[in-house]
Amino acid sequence: MGGAGGEGPEAAAAHPCPGSRRPQAGRRSLEHHPLPGSAADQLFPGRQRCGPSTSCGFYHDMALRGNRCGTSVDLCKGPHLRHTGQIGVLKLLTEEYARRGFSEVRTPTLFSTKLWEQSGHWEHYSEDMFILQPPEADGPTDCQSDYSTSQRRDRLALKPMNCPAHCLIFAHRPRSWRELPLRLADFGALHRTEASGNLGGLTRLRRFQQDDAHIFCAPDQLETEIRGCLDFLHSVYTVLGFSFHLGLSTRPSSFLGEVHLWDQAEQILQKALNEFGKPWELNPGDGAFYGPKIDVHIQDALGRPHQCGTIQLDFQLPLRFDLQYMGQAGVLERPVLIHRAVLGSVERMLGVLAENYGGKWPLWLSPLQAMVIPVGAEQEGYAQEVQEALLAAGLVGDLDKDPSVTLGRRVRRAQLSQYNFQLVVGPREQSQRTVNIRARDGRQLGERAVAEVVGRLRELQAARVRNAEEMF
Numbered sequence: 001m002g003g004a005g006g007e008g009p010e011a012a013a014a015h016p017c018p019g020s021r022r023p024q025a026g027r028r029s030l031e032h033h034p035l036p037g038s039a040a041d042q043l044f045p046g047r048q049r050c051g052p053s054t055s056c057g058f059y060h061d062m063a064l065r066g067n068r069c070g071t072s073v074d075l076c077k078g079p080h081l082r083h084t085g086q087i088g089v090l091k092l093l094t095e096e097y098a099r100r101g102f103s104e105v106r107t108p109t110l111f112s113t114k115l116w117e118q119s120g121h122w123e124h125y126s127e128d129m130f131i132l133q134p135p136e137a138d139g140p141t142d143c144q145s146d147y148s149t150s151q152r153r154d155r156l157a158l159k160p161m162n163c164p165a166h167c168l169i170f171a172h173r174p175r176s177w178r179e180l181p182l183r184l185a186d187f188g189a190l191h192r193t194e195a196s197g198n199l200g201g202l203t204r205l206r207r208f209q210q211d212d213a214h215i216f217c218a219p220d221q222l223e224t225e226i227r228g229c230l231d232f233l234h235s236v237y238t239v240l241g242f243s244f245h246l247g248l249s250t251r252p253s254s255f256l257g258e259v260h261l262w263d264q265a266e267q268i269l270q271k272a273l274n275e276f277g278k279p280w281e282l283n284p285g286d287g288a289f290y291g292p293k294i295d296v297h298i299q300d301a302l303g304r305p306h307q308c309g310t311i312q313l314d315f316q317l318p319l320r321f322d323l324q325y326m327g328q329a330g331v332l333e334r335p336v337l338i339h340r341a342v343l344g345s346v347e348r349m350l351g352v353l354a355e356n357y358g359g360k361w362p363l364w365l366s367p368l369q370a371m372v373i374p375v376g377a378e379q380e381g382y383a384q385e386v387q388e389a390l391l392a393a394g395l396v397g398d399l400d401k402d403p404s405v406t407l408g409r410r411v412r413r414a415q416l417s418q419y420n421f422q423l424v425v426g427p428r429e430q431s432q433r434t435v436n437i438r439a440r441d442g443r444q445l446g447e448r449a450v451a452e453v454v455g456r457l458r459e460l461q462a463a464r465v466r467n468a469e470e471m472f
């Protein structure tokens, strides 16, 4: 599940269920603020001036003889944690999941098309899916197995969304009301067809991730869960520095399910929105046919809107997968499903963040946190020790000991590359076990003990502050 409205992966993500295919006509023309150029351009615009994106950029669009695959490769210099390879934004989500009782699951990328028939995606969404034919489908082989011909010819598809797989997880054994709400989160790779001409940077890819989660709950838990979803959005967007506003989309003219269920659900959503206290607008008739939804529009530092997160109720998938749990009264009951995403497409969010920060990543997301610069060759050994202290503390520390470049130019180079901090070490710092620290805006922060600098950087990183340079 992902963002709503618009088009591309996010738009498709907003329609997880049967009959929800993206509108074909004009579906590409709704992008309000397309992000320019390649993925590398987006993530690190300054670097484009000093070399090709493949060596200096962060993410490289896979290409073969000019034909783009619509996937991206992390060149290990993106806004991620170098030591784990995990994108910093995802770590933020992972921590929130642990705090909020979500279980992270990993579901297969490849499923039989039978799954998509059951979920309804096959009927309405198959043209947006990559379909694969297993080798046996070419015809019977000499070695006859127990499989029938029809089974051998079963087609496979790359998953365009996680919901059906999560329904399988719910359904794989009897469930009790005691297990609800069951909150499943999945960062699994999703694949959706996109015409190559429509691929663009990180904005529109054929392979992407979402901070996708599905909550299976009892009807009387709905209100609490929606409140929890709104609070989740608020926490993450606050850290990222986005303001946002919300919209409630209600029952469309063509809908499935019972009217009283819809009315009840819409009232619950409305109540949760009112209690949340942020202004929201009503979009009558804009809900998906399977349930009402809350769309989230974020606004970046330049005031530009982006549609990313979404919270959607779904009465239909639990029916299609015949999901049931044993209720408190000893009677089987049907859970309600909530699809929700905060970031939507993670890749697209990285592009939005890159534009939002203009290449000046906050320390906690920065791939270039600190550059250690020895004044002369005599301090190289000490500079290396400082670098190791940074690395040992889980910080990103690089070393620039290029003897062919003057000290002033190396400092300038680190500043232009947007290293949050430069740590200069000369003879005095070496003898005192200190560093001379300056911020990327050129401000001198003075001489500090190495342990003090490392400790302070760790604190600022853990607090995910946006202005570590000022707060140091």
Ligand SMILES: [Zn+2]
Binding pocket: 001, 016, 161, 162, 163, 214, 339, 340
């Ligand atoms: Zn979903």
